[in-house]
Amino acid sequence: MPKTKPNLKIASETYWMHKNTAGIDFFLNKSTRKCGIHIRGLAKLCGVDESTIRGVFRKSEKARGDLRGLRESELYKILKDRDIFLRDLRGLSPILNGKEVKVILADVCFDVAHYYARKGYKEALDTIGKMGRFGTEQFIMIQVGFIPRPESIMLDDIEYLIAKELVQVxxxxxxxARFFTNPITGECGIALKSLGFLCGGVAIKHIQAFVEAQNEPYLQADHPEQIVKASVCYQVLQHFGYKHKPRKTVAQHWAKTLDPITPTLHQKTNYQIPSVTKRETQLEQQNIELQAEVARLKQLLKEEETTGRKKLHRLMGQVLQWTVPQLFYEVRLEEDTSHIAQLLDGLILKRLPQQQLPKNFTLPDGLTLDADINLLTYKSQHESLTFWTIQELIxxxxxxxxxxxxKHPKRTLPDAQQFALYAVTTMFPQELVKQVGTAWEATDKAGVYHLLTAGLAITVIVLNEITTTQHNRPWNLLSSNQEVVNYALNQDEPLPDDLLLYFKVNS
Structure with a gap:
C-alpha cells in the first residue's frame, strides 16, 4: 500500500495567527514571529485599487532580482532584492479559506504605504501614522491579538531577555536558535551554536575560529553559553554567506533578515525602551479615561434626582465633558469652591501648565481655555444671567x-493670570447689559461678549446667538431653538451614549 504524502499545507496552518479587521486580513507566524498583511488589505490601507498593488508585486515576483521592468516606477527601489511575501519555514504561504494567499511582509507593507503617503493618498497617510505609533510589526501583532511576552534567563547573576526561534538549517x-539581550544595557547577541545554524550548518569549530579572531567577541567571555556580540554575529554571517567558500545561502538570508542586527535582536527579544515609554503613555491615557468614566457613572446615579433646571445643568456638564479633550484638561462639575456648600457649574483644569491643544482641534466659539484654571457658570433658558450670577462667579x-x-507649601496666592471666567447663558441677558453699561463689549464672534468688572474680564457666551456650524456643535446642543438642536444631533460624528440618552428621554 503506497504511503500517504503528508499534507504540509494543512499542517502549517496551525502555525499561523489570523484576524480580519474591517475587511483587512492580518497574519502572524507563531514560529518565526514574522507577520504581514494580505495584499488586498494593503491596497485598502494605501487607498489604491487591489489590481494596482497586485500588478506591482506580480512584476517583482516575476523579475526576482531583475526589476528593470519596474524602473519607470519608484517602487522598484522599494522592492529590489527583498523578500516580499510572508512564508513559513517550509516556504509555504498563510492559508485563508483553505488556500494559500499572498501576504506582504510587515516591513514591505510600511515602505509601500510610505510611498503612497508621499503621493498624497489620505488612507496611506493614516496607515503610516498608525504603524509609526507602534512599529509595523507591533501594529500587526495587535491586530491579530498576539502579545509577545519577554522571556528571560539568568547567566552568572546577569539577566538576559531571550528569544528562541526554530530555523531551517x-x-x-x-x-x-537563541537570541539574547541584556535588558539594562541593551547589549545583544546570538549563541555561538545558534550562529552555526544560521550559517547553514557550518561546523562550530570554523565559526568559533572566526569569532575568536575578533576583539572581545563575547558578551560574557567565560560563560559556557558563549553569546557572540551582535556586531561580530553580523560579520560571521557576511563572511560565511559571501566570502568563505562554499558560500552559504542560509547565511546570506540571515544577513539580510537581521540587518540592522541590533534593532532586530532587540525586537526579537522584546527589548524596546521606546515601546515602554509609549506603553506608559497609553496607560496614563487609559487611566484618564477610566477616571472620566467613573465621574460619568457617578453623575448617572444622580439622574433620578434631577428635574427641570437641574437636569439642564447636568446636560451642560455632559456637553462640557464631551467637548473638552480629557487628555489636556480635567473637567469637574458642581465643584465646591467654598467652606460653605456652594457649587460651581464647571471647573476646567489644564493638566499640564502651558500645554497647547493640537492645531487640528477646534473648540466652540468663546471657549478658548488658554488659562490653566477655567471657572464656568451656566444659565439655561429657564434662568437669567444676572449681575448677582456674575458676583457669584467672582x-x-x-x-x-x-x-x-x-494648599500651597508657601501659602502663596496663585497668579490671577492663571484663571479665566466664563458665563454661559442660553438667552441674551438684557437686564445685565443695562446694568453694566459700557463694561459690556461685543467681540468679532457672534454670541461671544466680554464683561469687564472688578478688574476681571469675563467671557459671556450667549448660546442662542452662536452660529450653527460643526465646531459650535456643543453649544448648538444647548440652544433653546429646536431646529438648531436637531442640526447638532444629525451630524456624522455620533454623540456619546449618555448625551444621546438625554435627548431620547426628553424628545
Missing part, C-alpha cells in the same frame, strides 16, 4: 484661589 534539518473665583493658596 538545510532542507532536512531544523534547529532552535465669589467662586476668589474662594478657589484661597483654597489653592491654603
Amino acid at each position: 538545510n532542507k532536512s534539518r531544523q534547529e532552535e 465669589g467662586h473665583y476668589v474662594g478657589y484661589r484661597k483654597i489653592l493658596k491654603a
Whole structure:
C-alpha cells in the first residue's frame, strides 16, 4: 500500500495567527514571529485599487532580482532584492479559506504605504501614522491579538531577555536558535551554536575560529553559553554567506533578515525602551479615561434626582465633558469652591501648565481655555444671567484661589493670570447689559461678549446667538431653538451614549 504524502499545507496552518479587521486580513507566524498583511488589505490601507498593488508585486515576483521592468516606477527601489511575501519555514504561504494567499511582509507593507503617503493618498497617510505609533510589526501583532511576552534567563547573576526561534538549517534539518539581550544595557547577541545554524550548518569549530579572531567577541567571555556580540554575529554571517567558500545561502538570508542586527535582536527579544515609554503613555491615557468614566457613572446615579433646571445643568456638564479633550484638561462639575456648600457649574483644569491643544482641534466659539484654571457658570433658558450670577462667579473665583493658596507649601496666592471666567447663558441677558453699561463689549464672534468688572474680564457666551456650524456643535446642543438642536444631533460624528440618552428621554 503506497504511503500517504503528508499534507504540509494543512499542517502549517496551525502555525499561523489570523484576524480580519474591517475587511483587512492580518497574519502572524507563531514560529518565526514574522507577520504581514494580505495584499488586498494593503491596497485598502494605501487607498489604491487591489489590481494596482497586485500588478506591482506580480512584476517583482516575476523579475526576482531583475526589476528593470519596474524602473519607470519608484517602487522598484522599494522592492529590489527583498523578500516580499510572508512564508513559513517550509516556504509555504498563510492559508485563508483553505488556500494559500499572498501576504506582504510587515516591513514591505510600511515602505509601500510610505510611498503612497508621499503621493498624497489620505488612507496611506493614516496607515503610516498608525504603524509609526507602534512599529509595523507591533501594529500587526495587535491586530491579530498576539502579545509577545519577554522571556528571560539568568547567566552568572546577569539577566538576559531571550528569544528562541526554530530555523531551517538545510532542507532536512531544523534547529532552535537563541537570541539574547541584556535588558539594562541593551547589549545583544546570538549563541555561538545558534550562529552555526544560521550559517547553514557550518561546523562550530570554523565559526568559533572566526569569532575568536575578533576583539572581545563575547558578551560574557567565560560563560559556557558563549553569546557572540551582535556586531561580530553580523560579520560571521557576511563572511560565511559571501566570502568563505562554499558560500552559504542560509547565511546570506540571515544577513539580510537581521540587518540592522541590533534593532532586530532587540525586537526579537522584546527589548524596546521606546515601546515602554509609549506603553506608559497609553496607560496614563487609559487611566484618564477610566477616571472620566467613573465621574460619568457617578453623575448617572444622580439622574433620578434631577428635574427641570437641574437636569439642564447636568446636560451642560455632559456637553462640557464631551467637548473638552480629557487628555489636556480635567473637567469637574458642581465643584465646591467654598467652606460653605456652594457649587460651581464647571471647573476646567489644564493638566499640564502651558500645554497647547493640537492645531487640528477646534473648540466652540468663546471657549478658548488658554488659562490653566477655567471657572464656568451656566444659565439655561429657564434662568437669567444676572449681575448677582456674575458676583457669584467672582465669589467662586476668589474662594478657589484661597483654597489653592491654603494648599500651597508657601501659602502663596496663585497668579490671577492663571484663571479665566466664563458665563454661559442660553438667552441674551438684557437686564445685565443695562446694568453694566459700557463694561459690556461685543467681540468679532457672534454670541461671544466680554464683561469687564472688578478688574476681571469675563467671557459671556450667549448660546442662542452662536452660529450653527460643526465646531459650535456643543453649544448648538444647548440652544433653546429646536431646529438648531436637531442640526447638532444629525451630524456624522455620533454623540456619546449618555448625551444621546438625554435627548431620547426628553424628545
